[in-house]
Amino acid sequence: MRAEPAVQRRLLDLAGVDTELTRLNHRRTSLPEHAQLTAAEAAVRAAKDAVVEAETNAGDLDRDIRRIERDVEGVRTRTARDNQLLAGTGIGAKQATELQHELETLARRQSVLEDEQLEIMEQREALEGHLGHARATLEAAEKEIAAILERRDEALLDIGTAEAGRRRAREEVVATLPEELLAAYERRRAQQGTGAALLLARRCQACRLDLDRTAISALKAAPPDEIVHCEECGVILVRTPESGL
Incomplete structure (x- = not known):
């Protein structure tokens, strides 16, 4: 030939021109934003899991608090009824003794329930701080993804523009061969x-x-x-x- x-x-x-096109393609596939995005997506998934776990635990505690509140309210209602019966007329000594014993039992039960309620409420308060931190972490991770995507898209746009110019130059050279x-x-x-x-x-x-x-x-x-x-x-x-x- x-x-x-x-x-x-x-x-x-x-x-x-072909060397430049190869370099641009390598740059596209090896942008640091690709690895950064993978890490950021993993961070978002972990943060979402933490939020879901904290919300689930908070929901469980809220249900426990509502249950105890219902139990306490039931004890108070029963106590008020017994006190009303004791204060009434026509009650025998045996029934009065039984009512008094029941009132003592109800008082101990109410004390136990209120202690349990206080403990769970303290747990709930501590969990609220953990939940807030988890949500803040998730928000920060999602913002990081948005920033990485913006940087990646800008870099890809620059690469695409450069490639378009190099391809035009290639076509011009090819036309002369x-x-x-x-x-x-x-x-x-x-x-x-x-x-x-x-x-x-x-x-x-x-x-x-x-x-x-x-x-x-x-x-x-x-x-x-x-x-x-x-x-x-x-x-x-x-x-x-x-x-x-």
Whole structure:
């Protein structure tokens, strides 16, 4: 295959654009915001779990408090009834004794219930602080996700804009290349990651290896318009006055 040296040098322009496109794609996939987002999402899930757990525990305590309040109210109602009976007329000594005994039992029961109620209310108060902290943690984690998404989207927009410009530049270079030469370049790029490279001071700029004497002799003997390849990595070598031939 043959192509004028000036046409071959345009392969370097194409390779440069492709290198930039590869770099931009790598930048897109390796944005730090991707890892940050994964960590932030995990933090949100953990914070949501903490809120749900605290709310569930708070609900359980609230139900216990309401139950005890009902029990205390029942004891008070029964106590008031017994006191009313004791204060009434027509009650026998035996019934009065039984009522008095029941009142003592009710008093002890009320004391136990009120102690239990106080303990649960203290637990509920402490849990309220924990629940507030859990909710604040969740809110902060959700705000962090929003901030990360904003930074990521801005970075992706910048990358997309840069890519669009590089793709336009690529189309302009491709339009100036013969189809056969372009096809050869694309095959090498698919195989090696790079389609063409400069031969600089007898060194391939793709694999960064110095060519041996035999390869240099073959390159010297090759006509300027002949398409030549690196014997090490196989890319199209573009020769210029700086090639050292």
